[in-house]
Amino acid sequence: MKSATWLLLSVLWLSCTTESRPRPPATLFVSVEMHSAWVRNFNPLFAGAGSRWPTRAGVYECMEIYTPSTGKWVPWLATGHTWSEDRRTLRFTLREGVRWSDGRPFHAEDVAFTFQLMKRHAALDGGGIWRFIEDVRAEDSHTVAFHFSRVYIPGFAELAHQPIVPRHVWEKVADPVTFTNPEPVATGPFTEVRVFRNQVYELGKNPHYWQPGKPAVDALRFLAFPTNDQANLALVEGDVDWAGNFVPAVDRTFVSKDPEHHARWFPLFGSTVFLYPNTKRAPFDDVRVRKALSMGVDRERLVDIAMYGYTRPADSTALNDSYTRWRDEEAANGTWVRHDVKEAARLLDEAGLKPGPDGLRRGPDGLPLKLDIEVVGGWSDWVRAGQVLARDLRKLGLDAHLKTYEFGAWQARLQKGEFQLSIAWSLDGPTPYTFYKWLISSHTVRPLGEVAASNWHRFGDPEADALLTRFETEVSPEEQKALMAAVQRRFSELAPAIPLFPNPSWGESNSKRFTGFPTAQNPYARLSPHAEPDSLLVLTELAPRKP
Amino acid sequence: MRYVLRRLGFYLLAAWASLTLNFVIPRLAPGDPASAMFARFEGRIQPEAMAAMRAAFGFTEAPLHVQYVTYLRHLFAGDLGLSYAYYPSRVSEVIGTGLIWTVGLAGCAVVFSFALGSMLGVLAAWNRGGWLDTVVAPALAFLGAFPYFWLAMLALYLFGFGLGWFPLRHAYSHDLEPALSFAFATDVARHAVLPAASIVVATMGGWMLSMRNTMVATLGTDTLRLAHAKGLPPRQVMLRYAARNALLPNVTGFGMALGFVLSGSLLTEIVFSYPGTGYLLILAVRNQDYPLMQGLFLVITLAVLAANFAVDLLCLWLDPRTRAHA
Numbered sequence: 001m002k003s004a005t006w007l008l009l010s011v012l013w014l015s016c017t018t019e020s021r022p023r024p025p026a027t028l029f030v031s032v033e034m035h036s037a038w039v040r041n042f043n044p045l046f047a048g049a050g051s052r053w054p055t056r057a058g059v060y061e062c063m064e065i066y067t068p069s070t071g072k073w074v075p076w077l078a079t080g081h082t083w084s085e086d087r088r089t090l091r092f093t094l095r096e097g098v099r100w101s102d103g104r105p106f107h108a109e110d111v112a113f114t115f116q117l118m119k120r121h122a123a124l125d126g127g128g129i130w131r132f133i134e135d136v137r138a139e140d141s142h143t144v145a146f147h148f149s150r151v152y153i154p155g156f157a158e159l160a161h162q163p164i165v166p167r168h169v170w171e172k173v174a175d176p177v178t179f180t181n182p183e184p185v186a187t188g189p190f191t192e193v194r195v196f197r198n199q200v201y202e203l204g205k206n207p208h209y210w211q212p213g214k215p216a217v218d219a220l221r222f223l224a225f226p227t228n229d230q231a232n233l234a235l236v237e238g239d240v241d242w243a244g245n246f247v248p249a250v251d252r253t254f255v256s257k258d259p260e261h262h263a264r265w266f267p268l269f270g271s272t273v274f275l276y277p278n279t280k281r282a283p284f285d286d287v288r289v290r291k292a293l294s295m296g297v298d299r300e301r302l303v304d305i306a307m308y309g310y311t312r313p314a315d316s317t318a319l320n321d322s323y324t325r326w327r328d329e330e331a332a333n334g335t336w337v338r339h340d341v342k343e344a345a346r347l348l349d350e351a352g353l354k355p356g357p358d359g360l361r362r363g364p365d366g367l368p369l370k371l372d373i374e375v376v377g378g379w380s381d382w383v384r385a386g387q388v389l390a391r392d393l394r395k396l397g398l399d400a401h402l403k404t405y406e407f408g409a410w411q412a413r414l415q416k417g418e419f420q421l422s423i424a425w426s427l428d429g430p431t432p433y434t435f436y437k438w439l440i441s442s443h444t445v446r447p448l449g450e451v452a453a454s455n456w457h458r459f460g461d462p463e464a465d466a467l468l469t470r471f472e473t474e475v476s477p478e479e480q481k482a483l484m485a486a487v488q489r490r491f492s493e494l495a496p497a498i499p500l501f502p503n504p505s506w507g508e509s510n511s512k513r514f515t516g517f518p519t520a521q522n523p524y525a526r527l528s529p530h531a532e533p534d535s536l537l538v539l540t541e542l543a544p545r546k547p
Numbered sequence: 548m549r550y551v552l553r554r555l556g557f558y559l560l561a562a563w564a565s566l567t568l569n570f571v572i573p574r575l576a577p578g579d580p581a582s583a584m585f586a587r588f589e590g591r592i593q594p595e596a597m598a599a600m601r602a603a604f605g606f607t608e609a610p611l612h613v614q615y616v617t618y619l620r621h622l623f624a625g626d627l628g629l630s631y632a633y634y635p636s637r638v639s640e641v642i643g644t645g646l647i648w649t650v651g652l653a654g655c656a657v658v659f660s661f662a663l664g665s666m667l668g669v670l671a672a673w674n675r676g677g678w679l680d681t682v683v684a685p686a687l688a689f690l691g692a693f694p695y696f697w698l699a700m701l702a703l704y705l706f707g708f709g710l711g712w713f714p715l716r717h718a719y720s721h722d723l724e725p726a727l728s729f730a731f732a733t734d735v736a737r738h739a740v741l742p743a744a745s746i747v748v749a750t751m752g753g754w755m756l757s758m759r760n761t762m763v764a765t766l767g768t769d770t771l772r773l774a775h776a777k778g779l780p781p782r783q784v785m786l787r788y789a790a791r792n793a794l795l796p797n798v799t800g801f802g803m804a805l806g807f808v809l810s811g812s813l814l815t816e817i818v819f820s821y822p823g824t825g826y827l828l829i830l831a832v833r834n835q836d837y838p839l840m841q842g843l844f845l846v847i848t849l850a851v852l853a854a855n856f857a858v859d860l861l862c863l864w865l866d867p868r869t870r871a872h873a
Contacts, residue, residue, distance in 0.1 A: 036826035037645045037822035039633045050636070126600075198644040198648075199822045223721055225820055226816065407583070451582055453582075
């Protein structure tokens with residue numbers, strides 16, 4: 001008994017006196033993924049995989065990088081591209097002097113091989129590129145040509161953003177889908193797995209990197225944090241240099257702790273959050289009802305309460321700030337996203353949903369309308385948003401209630417169209433094409449009961465289809481803009497879904513040890529490490545602070 | 548011996564039943580893993596990928612009984628398949644990342660809590676009305692009644708964040724190479740103090756109270772009176788006569804507690820970022836990762852059964868009556 005006590009005390013004493021060692025000056029501590037333990041996986045090809053960050057943009061690289069913060073394409077493994085006259089062939093010119101991390105030269109054959117691999121293994125073709133290309137060929141060591149099966153300009157982004165793998169390694173891989181690629185050979189700035197343990201991994205810089213003198217950072221280190229709370233604690237304590245976490249009251253809890261070095265930049269480049277009405281079900285098939293629901297919502301209060309004021313109310317184009325140059329003023333001025341309870345009530349009356357003696361609005365069957373707003377139980381921002389929404393809708397005489405589900409159940413109901421109203425995100429791309437395709441194109445409408453990847457509200461408009469189809473073949477920027485403006489006006493007129501607010505892209509930096517983080521004044525990329533592939537620009541731009 | 552064989556047979560049957568439930572229950576859940584995984588990306592990957600993911604995961608439309616046979620066959624071959632949430636990593640590899648830490652931390656904590664709690668219970672009953680009995684026992688029961696999460700957070704905040712005595716997270720310092728060295732061992736111990744202590748504090752009261760109560764009952768029996776009358780040393784009476792008899796219910800409870808080590812340390816792992824298997828279980832459920840779920844359940848089930856079998860044998864040794872009936 002006595003010796004046990006003594007042992008315990010000595011362990012405690014040792015525990016308290018162990019000194020913590022200083023951190024290596026050129027090692028960048030990053031917090032991106034939430035995990036309790038790391039699993040070794042550096043497969044860049046299978047998009048659904050839990051591959052470790054930054055496998056897809058940092059270990060491996062793509063040909064060109066789109067930066068939503070500037071609206072520009074940055075040449076990367078390719079120095080440029082040209083379309084053929086008939087827009088059926090796209091040629092990329094590849095950069096000279098690029099080498100793989102094992103020293104072998106980067107070749108156009110590597111690019112062609114990567115895309116052929118995606119043809120042989122459909123699971124790797126996350127962007128569905130083999131639905132619009134016919135063939136890909138290396139024409140010489142630095143030219144690769146894609147032959148399209150139809151004119152499809154938006155396909156460029158999918159091709160340009162594809163991580164490229166070395167042929168000489170991957171041709172020996174039996175099944176590239178289930179290959180965990182423990183020792184990556186790649187062109188990116190960080191390719192050497194120096195440490196891999198369950199609670200930490202470290203990637204060292206690529207000795208053969210093609211940008212001379214870069215990366216200035218020697219290594220990236222990732223500690224496992226199972227929850228946001230733990231990651232935020234580490235960020236506030238200065239244990240993390242770069243993070244992409246949601247931090248509540250960030251200015252007070254993080255920035256004010258060291259205003260000189262602690263910074264956050266939450267630009268509204270994230271996907272727009274919608275209240276989706278199931279338009280295949282009454283009364284949401286009536287545009288007046290959808291607009292009335294939208295007008296009943298006090299979005300100013302909603303963003304204050306649900307999002308800590310980090311964002312703004314959505315306008316009637318629903319576009320986030322990365323599409324500012326596409327925004328059409330006329331479409332953005334739609335009144336149906338403004339808070340106007342009187343007009344909302346008038347629209348509901350007009351749609352035949354009149355209040356009964358108890359004040360509750362009734363459907364055509366004479367029964368009070370019961371509306372369920374579905375959200376995921378643990379997602380506190382959306383739960384708060386749903387509570388505000390339900391209260392606002394009750395003021396219109398609608399018997400609205402928030403219903404929370406476990407994530408799996410929620411998304412199954414959403415994807416199969418088994419809901420009335422549901423809060424969910426939307427899809428983005430370099431142009432608003434993808435965004436609107438999944439909001440309003442009838443080609444993306446699936447029958448009720450069938451799983452839909454998006455367009456959960458199941459709304460299609462033939463006129464918008466025609467505009468989007470013309471957009472697919474249009475290369476002139478002016479024409480593209482005009483077509484997209486017409487799509488926006490269509491969206492604003494039909495209100496297929498109710499936009500609430502654009503999501504911020506969460507990014508925090510601690511410049512005590514490193515410089516070069518993007519900011520609102522120097523927006524060369526988004527600050528969020530989640531923002532692939534432009535996060536690659538940040539990785540090559542950061543440098544340790546001179547002592 | 549026949550008794551032991553009969554118990555063994557029972558455990559085999561129980562193992563089969565739980566394996567079967569293990570197969571059935573996840574398949575009753577709504578949704579499917581590919582769409583769950585797709586949804587996790589919140590629009591950051593193109594919808595076209597969904598069909599591709601289904602293909603990659605090899606979702607079979609095979610009838611349930613065929614899937615069941617495949618499941619059992621793979622299980623006996625030790626092949627737990629590929630995890631969906633950590634695709635394409637093997638389930639065995641994923642579970643391997645945390646198993647040793649969970650077993651180490653929670654296992655030691657449970658053993659420690661049981662040993663210390665039972666010992667205090669014996670002493671409390673022996674000196675009935677003493678300070679152990681009137682102060683420590685109710686205080687521990689009080690602490691045990693707190694929600695564990697809150698207790699752990701409080702410990703982390705006070706001793707980790709506030710006083711800075713202990714590290715805030717992980718099982719060892721991230722800049723330390725795991726090795727069989729004194730430095731590494733003390734580092735691990737230092738990281739384990741807060742999480743282990745929080746488990747011990749939260750559970751010790753239960754062991755102490757149940758031990759005390761059984762012990763009090765045992766002390767009143769004729770056997771004990773006889774032992775006293777024979778003039779045996781009090782220490783021997785307390786430990787060999789009273790405690791040994793009173794230990795039985797606690798030993799049974801201990802078997803159960805050991806089995807729940809693997810799943811039960813989930814909250815500890817979340818609060819202290821301890822790299823264990825508890826968190827994997829939540830992740831597996833959230834992502835409808837059947838192979839990982841089944842792998843974890845398998846490990847937990849076998850652990851519970853093994854622990855109970857061990858406890859059966861222990862009871863056999865502690866209590867001659869079980870032998871008489873066998």
